[in-house]
Amino acid sequence: MILHHFGNEGTIYEGDAIEVLRGFEDETADMIFADPPYYLQLGNELRRPDESRVSSVSDEWDHFSSFGDYDSFTLAWLGECRRVLKPEGTIWVIGTYHNIFRIGRCLQDLGFWILNDVIWLKSNPMPNFRGRRFTNAHETLIWAKKSKDSGYTFNYWDMKSLNDDLQMRSDWLLPVCSGSERIRDGGKRAHSTQKPAALLHRVILSSTKPGDIVLDPFLGSGTTAVVAQSLGRKWIGIERDASYVRLSARRINDLSSRRMSSETAPSLSPHPSRRDAGRVSFGNLVESGFLLPGQFVFSRSGDKKAMVNADGSVSVNGSRGSIHKLSAEMLGRERANGWDYWFFYEGDELVSIDVLRSRYRELTARHDNIRGR
Numbered sequence: 001m002i003l004h005h006f007g008n009e010g011t012i013y014e015g016d017a018i019e020v021l022r023g024f025e026d027e028t029a030d031m032i033f034a035d036p037p038y039y040l041q042l043g044n045e046l047r048r049p050d051e052s053r054v055s056s057v058s059d060e061w062d063h064f065s066s067f068g069d070y071d072s073f074t075l076a077w078l079g080e081c082r083r084v085l086k087p088e089g090t091i092w093v094i095g096t097y098h099n100i101f102r103i104g105r106c107l108q109d110l111g112f113w114i115l116n117d118v119i120w121l122k123s124n125p126m127p128n129f130r131g132r133r134f135t136n137a138h139e140t141l142i143w144a145k146k147s148k149d150s151g152y153t154f155n156y157w158d159m160k161s162l163n164d165d166l167q168m169r170s171d172w173l174l175p176v177c178s179g180s181e182r183i184r185d186g187g188k189r190a191h192s193t194q195k196p197a198a199l200l201h202r203v204i205l206s207s208t209k210p211g212d213i214v215l216d217p218f219l220g221s222g223t224t225a226v227v228a229q230s231l232g233r234k235w236i237g238i239e240r241d242a243s244y245v246r247l248s249a250r251r252i253n254d255l256s257s258r259r260m261s262s263e264t265a266p267s268l269s270p271h272p273s274r275r276d277a278g279r280v281s282f283g284n285l286v287e288s289g290f291l292l293p294g295q296f297v298f299s300r301s302g303d304k305k306a307m308v309n310a311d312g313s314v315s316v317n318g319s320r321g322s323i324h325k326l327s328a329e330m331l332g333r334e335r336a337n338g339w340d341y342w343f344f345y346e347g348d349e350l351v352s353i354d355v356l357r358s359r360y361r362e363l364t365a366r367h368d369n370i371r372g373r
């Protein structure tokens with residue numbers, strides 16, 4: 001096993017998940033996010049009607065000999081996760097119809113208590129090329145606490161704030177990882193199952209506090225580590241493939257150089273007191289990385305500034321609220337439209353945040369076109 005340290009923020013253990021977990025002390029992690037092998041059982045490579053090859057998960061790491069083999073593997077790593085989870089910790093496991101039902105059963109058999117199943121509804125799913133089944137347009141996340149009677153963290157108000165002041169539901173419409181977010185090496189996808197940062201943003205922001213330790217036993221391209229670090233959480237990742245470890249390290253180091261402000265702490269703290277398909281909320285821009293927590297937005301003349309918070313609110317001198325509320329405060333009015341008021345620096349130029357809303361829509365529209373093909 002090889003260890004890779006990233007300051008005090010996080011560590012990657014290069015090795016087998018079960019073996020590495022066995023070496024951890026009891027009650028180490030505040031939250032676990034796991035994106036385990038799916039056991040997709042893809043016999044032949046997937047081809048489009050024009051015979052072009054579809055890039056999918058055919059990696060060696062997804063191969064098991066039988067359902068029994070997969071279940072033994074699942075019980076072993078989940079059992080270790082339960083042991084290393086703090087008493088008030090929670091676990092998130094993401095999967096598809098191939099594996100998520102088996103994982104749900106294992107979770108319950110091990111004593112975990114399921115809090116929610118969350119549907120990640122893909123705004124741009126891969127089409128069903130042969131037209132023999134419904135387009136598979138979602139993945140399922142199971143969120144569970146350690147036992148029936150244990151406590152847990154749920155940042156209700158952060159989620160509500162992120163959702164334009166509407167209670168966050170259990171169906172999350174988010175695009176799959178594509179465009180500039182998708183990491184490529186020589187034109188090819190660097191990792192076949194890179195998850196979107198926006199998904200991890202919601203998971204981590206909802207169920208951890210700043211400074212908490214987030215553990216990902218199947219780190220892959222490092223999405224969990226990158227988002228945890230950008231949200232001021234500590235993290236531990238386990239990954240056995242050295243090339244993926246190098247990829248994660250590159251992403252984490254890139255993130256460190258992208259940080260905008262050293263005064264980010266308030267932007268990461270939970271909301272002190274207490275957004276539908278076509279709409280783009282300010283929170284969508286933050287969770288998708290168009291704006292980072294701790295970054296500043298400015299009035300048109302640049303003389304007023306507000307800090308962006310992880311929950312999609314903004315802060316000015318101790319006052320915290322939506323982009324609309326804070327722009328009204330700046331203007332001394334009862335109401336104002338924050339989309340008209342706030343700007344961000346792109347290079348040396350102040351650009352309206354409304355431009356980012358258009359960019360986000362463009363991204364989603366491109367995905368919709370892909371779906372129609």
Ligand SMILES: C[S@@+](CC[C@H](N)C(=O)[O-])C[C@H]1O[C@@H](n2cnc3c(N)ncnc32)[C@H](O)[C@@H]1O
Pocket residue numbers: 015016017018035036037038061191193194195196217218219220221222223224238239240241244
């Ligand atoms: C579904 S991918 C995770 C993708 C990740 N969430 C991301 O955003 O990039 C699963 C990862 O687990 C790794 N893996 C599979 N079996 C493993 C094991 N026994 N121990 C450690 N890593 C393993 C694979 O190499 C793969 O990178």
